[in-house]
Amino acid sequence: MTTMPAARSATAAPPAIKRDWLPILLVPALAAAALPLVGSFPGWLTLTVAGLAMGMMIFIMASGLTLVFGLMDVLNFGHGVFISIGAFAVTLIVLPLATLVQADSVLMNVAVLLLCAVVAMVLTGALGWAFERAIVRPVYGQHLKQILVTMGGMIVAEQLIHVLWGADPISVPPPEAFRGSVLIGEAAIERYRILAVAVGLAVFAAMLLVLNRTKIGLLIRAGVENGEMVEALGYRIRRLFVGVFVAGSALAGLGGVMWAFYRQTLTPGMGMEVMVLIFIVIIVGGLGSVGGCFLGSLLVALVANYTGFLAPKVALGSNILLMVLILMWRPQGLYPVAKR
Amino acid sequence: MAEPLLSLSGVNTKIGRYHILHGVDFAVPKGGITMLLGRNGAGKTTTLRTIMGLWRAAEGSIRFEGTDLARLSTPEIARLGIAYVPENMGIFADLTVRENLVLATRERAPDPRRLQWIFGLFPALEKFYALAAGALSGGQKQMLSIARAIIEPRKLMLVDEPTKGLAPSIIRNMIAAFRELKRTETTILLVEQNFMFAESLGDGVAVMDDGKIRHTGAMQALAADRDLQQRLLGLHLDAHQ
Ligand SMILES: Nc1ncnc2c1ncn2[C@@H]1O[C@H](COP(=O)(O)OP(=O)(O)OP(=O)(O)O)[C@@H](O)[C@H]1O
């Protein structure tokens, strides 16, 4: 192979490096703006940590859904099933192993939590695989049918939970070490919320690592942008999609576990109830963007917590307002994904 | 004559309700560059997409080294050794230049010697190797799209209008790069509107119009016959530079 001179002009203009920081700044800006409104620093800190914890849990539940949409344009309204199943999977561990939950040993408590996470993720991952094959695959590319069919699947699954676990709410207190609060200055911060923030950050970091540092991750990002070209390079996008669907379902299951101990009460509809927030989050973040989903989750949860304290009457509408404002600023969401 | 590398016969392609290709017949011999020319809307892109399996041929056969591509999926076709440089370049804007090339590589990592060779063809890619591909200029994106197709040796390259929207100096760079590619084993099927570009690179040529092949022959013969060009492509003398 010989080399040859090439036109220099092609190298002349150095392209501008643009990093989009504005959406990231929204989170601290929102928190800072809330401080004078809340008035007291301890109260603000409690609310902020509560918002961050809730945001992280929503992120864990929502992250798979945004990739599922980004990769194959599949609208899965049944995603909430995996959250509910993940939450109910907790009973499989917590009820038989109640002594470990109550044990005065952090190690045992953490072990129970890990076991819950593993069981829930395996269960929801397997269920996700079956759900993709039986329910989603026949309706690739047909949005209206996707909505109807996945909602149908969700209703059936909810009824199944009713049958298997009964209609009465089930109480699931978190393991001993994660009950109660710690005092930071004057502010009481619930231990479980600190745990939720830590788990959320770990999941986010792991996802970024996979998406940025592995070939599978690169393929997912490339596929979200231009699936046809990924196929023309020799990769089967459907197989990639199944993998993402299973991983997304397992993450929703993990989110369900975290959510279960947070609410401490299980109801079959608990997954469906958070779906409204999850859809707001992935729209706000930009469909297909994991970074956007993360920021969107934090914004939505912080707004919900601040307004819940400042003006409980408008708390419900505040997230819709947030979504409208952000879409007025960026109609495709915080981080629009470049499409072919 | 030797068996051609690729041959299309009676290929019909429909996109939704529209019948676009009406029985396309032509062959691409092994080696060199075969030009596929034609006016806007003649069906050139549709032909390449049909070969690549991105549109399904409703009728006809597309044989590549004895395999009928019309039965295979796009990834299977790619893995037979066919690379595609689409009209819109299809680069992944969110990924870096390096990551774009890594995805085009089926081995674990790009071969360093081959990478150096590509950098020799397109120095801009070395300069902006770690940069998001979306930040590249149009010409640099085109170079990246071609680089992806040659990062590993492939048997056939389908290239759709590589000069579209490029400045003359970059077109000269492209001509030089394709001259270099002609010295490799790779066979190239190249769609062009720029006749000067086609003339300086093409070995064989097929001209299409209205979803059918109207003429096949040697590029030199077409380049020498102004009347034929006028008839097939509607070229005016001032289109020559
Ligand atoms: N997705 C589509 N849906 C409907 N019609 C299409 C589609 N893509 C192309 N066509 C039509 O098919 C015909 C051939 O298009 P094609 O893109 O193959 O032409 P082309 O020779 O590549 O033209 P150009 O030189 O402008 O790129 C055109 O009439 C075009 O309008």
Ligand SMILES: [Mg+2]
């Ligand atoms: Mg075209």
